[in-house]
Amino acid sequence: MTASPGRWPQADSSVEDFEDVLIIGAGISGVGAAYRLQQMAPELSYAILEGRERPGGTWDLFRYPGIRSDSDIFTFSFPHTPWRGDTLLAHGEDIRNYIVDTVYGNGIDEHTHFSTSVRAANWDSSTDLWTVETLSDGVPKTYRSRFVFPCTGYFDYSGGYTPDLPGLDEFSGQVVHPQQWPEDLDHSGKRVVVVGSGATAITLVPTLAADAASVTMLQRSPTYIASLPMTDPFTTITQRVLPDALAHTALRWRNALLMVGSYQLCRRAPKTARWVFRTMTKAQLPQGYDVDKHFKPTYAPWDQRLCVVPDGDLFKAIRSGRATVVTDRIARVTADGILLESGDEIPADIIVTATGLKLQAFGGIELSLDGKRFEAHDKFVYKGHMLEDVPNVAWCIGYTNASWTLKADMTAQAVAKLLVYMRTHGYTHAIPDRAGKPVESRPVVDLASGYVTRSLDELPKSGTERPWSVRQNYILDRIDARFDDLTESMTFGRTVPATVAGPASVDARTG
Template sequence: MDEQHVDVIIVGAGLSGIGAAYRLQEQCPGKTYALLESREAVGGTWDLFRYPGIRSDSDMYTLSFPFKPWTNTKAIADGSDIRDYIDEAADEFGIRDHIRFGHRVVRAAWSSEEARWTVTSTVGDQTVVQTASFLYLCSGYYSYDTGFTPDFPGLDTFEGQVVHPQFWPADLQYEGKEVVVIGSGATAVTLIPSMADDVSHITMLQRSPTYITTLPSKDTLAPLIRRLLPAGLAHRVTRRKNASVAIGFYLFCRRFPQLARRILLARAKRQLPQGTDMRHFTPRYDPWDQRLCVVPDGDLFRSIRRGKASIVTDTIARFTPTGIDLDSGEHLDADIVVTATGLQVVALGQIDFEVDGRAIDAHELYVYKGLMFSGMPNFAWCVGYTNASWTLRADLSSQYVCRLINHLDATGHDFGMPDPRGAAGQAAPILDLSSGYVTRVADLLPQQGSTSPWTIRQNWFLDSRDMKHTDLDQEMVFGRATVPAAVPA
């Protein structure tokens, strides 16, 4: 058993974790830290997912780090380019030296007496114990080990191949095959145009439609801005411009849902073959009740126009040896079925948490300022926006963590936590989407309240302003260690 102490433990070496490490080095230069990563590579989501066409569904000028300009010509970037970008950042800023690969965090226990976290990881068949004054969870909110697949009747009778996109086989041969993709979210609309040219035919089987909108794969203004301004300033200008468009459209959709619906459906109809049944593209919910799906340069619509892809709206009666029987009576032939049926959302990284010997039930926690939790000392969980690029929110969270750590030092405190009583008034889910992957686990996730600082606003501009002027003492409880911390072995 090995034990070491650092000032901060960061969990996860994806976009959030690398960004957090940079901010810690920049704003808390005297602090020691370790970055624990369960896998053997940097990149998180962008290293895990390897299905055809994997790409960002947000523009890279907002998804990239604010401190490292995105210079690739693609605004909607391929997964491999994003993975290389994160990898490059880890080396460029000396972060890789702090990463401990193969460390899967399974338990974290806080002691108020010692004012430190004891973090237990499995490394192969070994157990590693480390301690830290602050614990920052940057591992996202879905399981890397399991995706979500419904219990389909008759699945065991299917003689073809079933693949979940989260675990795409590198040697999968789909050329000339009949392929059915179950699902209508971002993964499905990415897979279909990426595979369409090689398969015999590909069908998107959806239980209900999703709003789909087209964006250009390249930002035509970004190169011009880079020619006129220094690289760092150009990146900030383009980032703000694109964030304004994304958040502005979100607010428009929430304020004028019927008008937004008409605009989105009209845009889709113009790109589809004449006579297309628009029921396949008309969701039952309002825009941004669930995430919009982005198709760069209209590639999905192009595949449909060419007859290589089609969309069927129906429910599954059962799998058969040769495909899928639908409740309408139709049968879909399939050699390969791709279950693009969603992520398995998890709370707090599936880590067993204790505070002063008391096991923590995540659902009893209230989120504070979008990153901390009631009664959890010196702890934060990095969760990005649902309506804009993940990194916009992640970077604000990391800067807040750094400010809080410096504030503890300046005031002579060893720890701080949001009021253990949490929010007053009616509680609401921490993620404000009606998507199935969220509603399935609503009773497992932390909650948010109805008033500040216990709410999450999906608005980067307001959050950016507030984070700069936020009261670090607001509804916080501070304390000091009462016994000397044990010396690490």
């Protein structure tokens, strides 16, 4: 292996299945990362390793009725590939098709290995290479790479979270988790109980209510829910008068600014925000409805993720009598339904456990450095996408208070810039380095939702000051990205052939 400033050394020609960059996951994050690599670093080779048979990630996995985005689609879609629809929220199938079109329309499919699940990755500091162990169609296969970029989100694809419900095994009907929705499930004419009140539950309830005999949303406590119109005059006019790309950019910025502004209002004036949510909700419910019992959360707005319903469809289902909300706790599941702590019982033919996700860092991949496994929760996140003391790895996570893709695309660009910098200077490793500086820690996902609090040990830590903090502010992150110093708190170096005169590697600490 050679190493000289000005170019990025390649692996020895005898190394098979080598790529400069391995992207893990062909969902919206992985596809976006591939696009930015092709655009900004075309001289680098890359491959995407995708465990599923098709691209789409989350949008290929989740197939429950009514699945849609809960962020507006103009900020959720890619900035470089205009969204062609005119609705603010998009159906899951349309998002999946959009991702697939982006993959095949940009030749990303030629770099993608489907049915290839990543099991482990080990960094070898003597060569500055990652060895990545996979199962490809069930057959073990090894890849080697200079840089690994997990675009796997932060939840476990193998299954969601279902709490311990006493008596569940006695239920004579069908129990379904949205993450494993059966294609042949027929809910027509059935009594359905949806346990939960998050984004998945409020999407399912009005959709199921169209054909079910009854649908009950059973919640322990209420969630903040805002109604968003599916279309608005600004979107219609903008798409009519501007070219596609320019209209997409204008709508993306308009909606991003609205998200940032509404979030700041909720956090800085929570009493006002509570009043606004309650007033809007009350106006959409039947007269005399117990709003405070079923739609007045005990927490402040955005302590947990805000849920959105299109054109108030959940409230319409309640007004029509096709859907009911019950706020209570489960005593036990019976053969014919759910017995509540209040003594009431809800009859059911189908129980849907919309009870959340299981968090997981790096898609559950076992990461090790020189054969020694490290735990992600011991590490601080660097600039929102790398880990302290871990060379040549970036992790793509999106915003919790805005569209995932807003952050994912900035991460993809930041990684591409770093790779170009490394190649230009002949560096073969880049290691975020605190240099012993003490940093106060906080959760990397700053929400009080149950699926977050019960799984914090699975995720790395955020600090409270840059570059070790994970911030939930698109505008400030854009400014930082514009003036980012790639050398801040970063140690760069290169491997060189070992000789009797010197070491096998050279480091240059900067920042």
